[in-house]
Amino acid sequence: MANSDLIHITNLHFARGEHAVLSGIDLRVAPGSVVAIMGASGGGKTTLLNLIAGTLRPLQGEILVHGRNLATLSSAELYDLRRRMGMLFQHSALFTDLTAFENVAFPLRRHFRLPEDLLRKIVLLKLEAVGLRGAADLFPAELSGGMSRRVALARAVVMDPLLILYDEPFTGLDPISVGIIASLIRRLNDALGASSIVVSHDVQETFSIADYGYILAGGKIIAEGTPEMLRADPSPLAQQFLRGEPEGPVPFHYPARGSFAASLGVPS
C-alpha cells in the first residue's frame, strides 16, 4: 500500500439482507487522480460510492479516507470529513426551492459566516467555472438536465474538496452535455488538486478522463488498470462490458423456470 493514497479500501464486503452486494473489494485512489469505477447496472457501483462517503457501513473490511478508518469515526467526525468531500448525484439533487446561486451557496452559508460580498464572489467564481454564471438566478425547474448537473457540480466543489465523488455523471445527458461534464470533471480535479472517483457505465467518456479504472461485476472487481490496460484485459466479462456485447458471460436472458414453450403452454 502506498501510504499517500487518499482512499485505501481492503477486503470490503457489503450485503443487503441475504444478498451479497460487494465481496472482497480492494481499491486505491492516489491523490490528484481521476479513478473510474465501471460496471453494469446493479453491479454495486453506487453502493461502493456510498460506502466511501460513509452513508453506509461495511459488513467487513476497512475503508481509509485520508488515512482515517471510516468505521471508527463518530458521527461528528464523519460530518467533519465530509466537509472535505464533494458529491455529484445522478439526478443532481438540487434543492428545488432555491435558485442556482443559492444552491451553490448552501454549504458555504451553513458552515461559514462569510461576508455576503465574499460569498457572492466565491459562488459566482464556481458558477463561472461551469459556464453558468448567467443562470445564477434560475430555479432548478428552469434548467435543462445538463445545466442542472453543472450547477450541482459547482455546488460539489464550492468548498474546494479533497475528494469529489461522481455518481453516474453522464446518465441522461445529450452528447454535448456529456462532453462538457467530462471535461469539467478533469479540469476541476486538476485545478483544485483534488482526487475524483467517477462511477459510470459510459466507457468512452470515462476512459477519456480517467487515470485508472476498476470494472465491477457481481460485486467483485474483475479488472483494474489504466484505460489501455483495461481495454487489453483478457477477462471475457470485462470485454463484454467494454464492447457492449449483448451475449457473453452476462446472459441476455434473466433466469426463468422451465422453457419458453412450457411457459406458453405449448408442448415441446
Add this chain to the structure above:
Amino acid sequence: MSESFIPRLGHTVWQTIPRLGAATLLLFSGLFAVTHRHFSFSQWLRQTYGLGVLSLLLMIVAALFTGMVLAFQGYYALVRFGATSALGTLVALSLLRELGPVLTALLFAGRAGSALTAEIGSMKATEQLSAMEMMAVNPIAWVLAPRLWGGIVAVPILCVIFDLIGIYGGYLVAVPVLGVNGGTFWAQMQSSISFQGDILNGLFKALCFGLVVTWIAVWQGFSARPTAEGVGEATTRSVVMASLAVLGLDFILTALLF
C-alpha cells in the same frame, strides 16, 4: 387459521417495534436539534408560516360552520327543556374541550401533515437529503426540526382561532337567527367556563395533537420509499395514522384531564 395468524402477528410485531423505536429516536433527535448549529430560526419561522398561516382560511371556514351547526343542534335539544339560555355554554364547552382541538388537528393532518410528508418524501426520492448529508449539513436539524417545532407551535394557535371563530359562528346562529338573548348567551358562557379546566386543558390537547400529527408526518416522509409510489403511499399513511392517533389520543387525554 389460528396457526397462520399467530406467526403473522408475531412477524408484524417483530417488524413494528424497530420502526417504532426509529420513529421515537427521530422525534427526540428533532426536538433536541434546536440546539444544533444547523437549526435555523428563520427556517422555523418560514415553516410555522407555511403550516399555520396558510392553514388559516381552512380553519376559519371549518370553525364558522362547526359553531353554526352546534348552535342549531344545541338549540334543538335545549328548547325542549326551556334551557336555551345555556346555548352559549353548550357551544363554548363543546368547542373548547373537544371539537376545537380535535377538528383543528384533523384538518391540520389533512392539509399540512400530508404536505409535510410529501415534501420530505420527495426530497428523499430526489436525493436532496443525501446531498445535504454529503455537504455535512444535518437534515434532522435543517429539515426536520423546523417543521416539527413549526407544527407544535402552529396547532395550539390554530386551535385558539378555531375556538374563537366557532363560538362566534354559534353566536351568529343563536342570537340573530334563533332569537336567543345575546346578553344571556355571553353571560352564561362566561360564568360556566373554567379557564384552567376547559381552556387550558383544551389547549394542552391541541399541543399534544400538534406534536403527534407533525411527528407522524415527518416520520412518514423520512421513512418513505424513495419512489413516486412510495411517497404517495407515505402521504396516505400519514393522514390515516395521524387522524386515528388524534382520535385515540383524544380519548386518553379526555379520560385523564377532565
